[in-house]
Amino acid sequence: MSAFNKERFMRQGYIVLEQGLTAQDMQMLETASADLYGHSGQLLQQLQQSGASLNDFYQQNLDELIVVPEIDDPLKVCRYEYIKGYNPVIREQLVPKLQGFIKALTGDDFVLFKDKCNAKNPGGGAFEPHQDVIAYNHLKPNFHVTVAIFLDEATLENGCLFFPENYRRDLEGHDYALQNTPNGELPILPSYDGGSSHGAIQQEVVERIQWQPVEAKPGDVVIFDSYVPHYSEKNASDKSRRAMFYTFNAQHFGDFYDEYYDMKHREFDNPSFHVATPTAHSKSAM
Ligand SMILES: O=C(O)CCC(=O)C(=O)O
Numbered sequence: 001m002s003a004f005n006k007e008r009f010m011r012q013g014y015i016v017l018e019q020g021l022t023a024q025d026m027q028m029l030e031t032a033s034a035d036l037y038g039h040s041g042q043l044l045q046q047l048q049q050s051g052a053s054l055n056d057f058y059q060q061n062l063d064e065l066i067v068v069p070e071i072d073d074p075l076k077v078c079r080y081e082y083i084k085g086y087n088p089v090i091r092e093q094l095v096p097k098l099q100g101f102i103k104a105l106t107g108d109d110f111v112l113f114k115d116k117c118n119a120k121n122p123g124g125g126a127f128e129p130h131q132d133v134i135a136y137n138h139l140k141p142n143f144h145v146t147v148a149i150f151l152d153e154a155t156l157e158n159g160c161l162f163f164p165e166n167y168r169r170d171l172e173g174h175d176y177a178l179q180n181t182p183n184g185e186l187p188i189l190p191s192y193d194g195g196s197s198h199g200a201i202q203q204e205v206v207e208r209i210q211w212q213p214v215e216a217k218p219g220d221v222v223i224f225d226s227y228v229p230h231y232s233e234k235n236a237s238d239k240s241r242r243a244m245f246y247t248f249n250a251q252h253f254g255d256f257y258d259e260y261y262d263m264k265h266r267e268f269d270n271p272s273f274h275v276a277t278p279t280a281h282s283k284s285a286m
Contacts, residue, residue: 004104010183013228014163016214020101020221021149029094032087033151033242036117039086040067040077048074058265066264070121078125081116082261083244090115098147098246105223106145106182110248111255113144117151120241125159126234128200129209132247133179133226134191135199135272141249141256143181144226150216151242158241159232161222162211167229170209179227182250186227198271201229 009015021029044067047057058064066081084091095112102110113136118125136144154160164170168187176187190202209229214222224230226247235241249256264273 002104004101006105006107009105009223009225011168012163012166013183013186014214014222014224014230015105016216017101017221017223019217019219021097021219023219025094025097026151026219028089029149029151029244032083032090033117033244036065036080036083036087037077037119039065040080041075043067044069044075044077055268058268062262062265064265066261066268070124076121077119078121079116079118081114081264083115083117083246084112084257085261095246099248101147101221101223102145102248108182109251110145111251112257113141113247113249114257114260115244115246117242117244120159120232120235120243122235122238122240124234125232125241127230127232128197129162129206129229129231130191130200131189131227131229133188136226141253142179143183143186144247144249146224146226146245146247148216148222148224149244149246150218150220151244152240153218154214154216154241154243155237156213156215157235158237158239159235160213160215160241161230161232162213163224163228163230164209165212167209171205174205174208181225181227183225183227186225188227189229 003017003020005015043065047054058066063085065086068078068080070076070078084095099110102108132144132146133142148161152158171187176189178185178187189205192198192200192202216222267273
């Protein structure tokens with residue numbers, strides 16, 4: 001059977017492609033990541049020295065890589081975004097390959113909507129259970145597919161992702177708002193509005209779901225839709241767990257990448273861009 005198991009993707013909301021990327025792809029990503037990570041660190045240092053806020057800096061630098069620092073350390077990179085906009089190798093080599101994966105899985109053409117790399121540094125990086133679609137619902141496409149690429153091994157210890165085995169079955173009999181999507185009618189689950197858990201799924205719903213860890217090796221790829229709930233725990237190891245997330249929408253909805261990042265550069269502090277993320281911004285959205 002093909003690794004692109006559409007039936008499983010539609011039922012579970014995600015699939016795992018073990019070693020979906022080649023050693024050559026991973027080498028290319030390591031080189032790109034060293035450059036992106038290094039540039040991110042320099043930007044944070046430069047900003048601290050100049051005393052400018054990230055919000056002001058990005059309003060004036062609309063083509064810059066977007067860097068979000070750790071909540072407790074303005075010099076430490078928590079994540080960076082706008083990878084395709086900033087790095088030509090990723091734009092020309094990786095993004096078309098990922099589009100091929102999604103076409104093989106869904107039969108449709110998808111375009112990049114957003115991208116990011118979570119550094120998940122030791123001691124931090126937990127993401128409460130959430131649906132990604134909540135963060136995007138002010139924009140037009142109502143269905144997205146994300147390709148997660150693990151640059152480091154993701155383990156129980158360092159905060160691998162958890163997905164439900166079958167959340168629609170777990171939640172049968174409960175009435176949630178449904179959206180019509182290419183993966184069928186999918187629920188928008190009740191989430192917290194405001195506060196430090198802004199965007200996180202409400203606890204009584206989380207408890208109804210049977211979760212399973214998805215550990216991954218470098219080169220493994222997880223493809224998931226924007227409705228499947230997921231979370232990760234904090235990194236209890238002493239090394240970062242880097243993972244890149246490339247989120248796509250069906251091409252027929254249009255290409256929103258530039259619009260999305262233009263908005264994000266202009267409104268860096270807007271809390272709607274920081275749903276259920278372990279950064280200063282979700283905490284300051286209270
Ligand atoms: O990096 C992680 O551990 C989780 C990322 C995640 O859930 C997200 O960005 O939506």
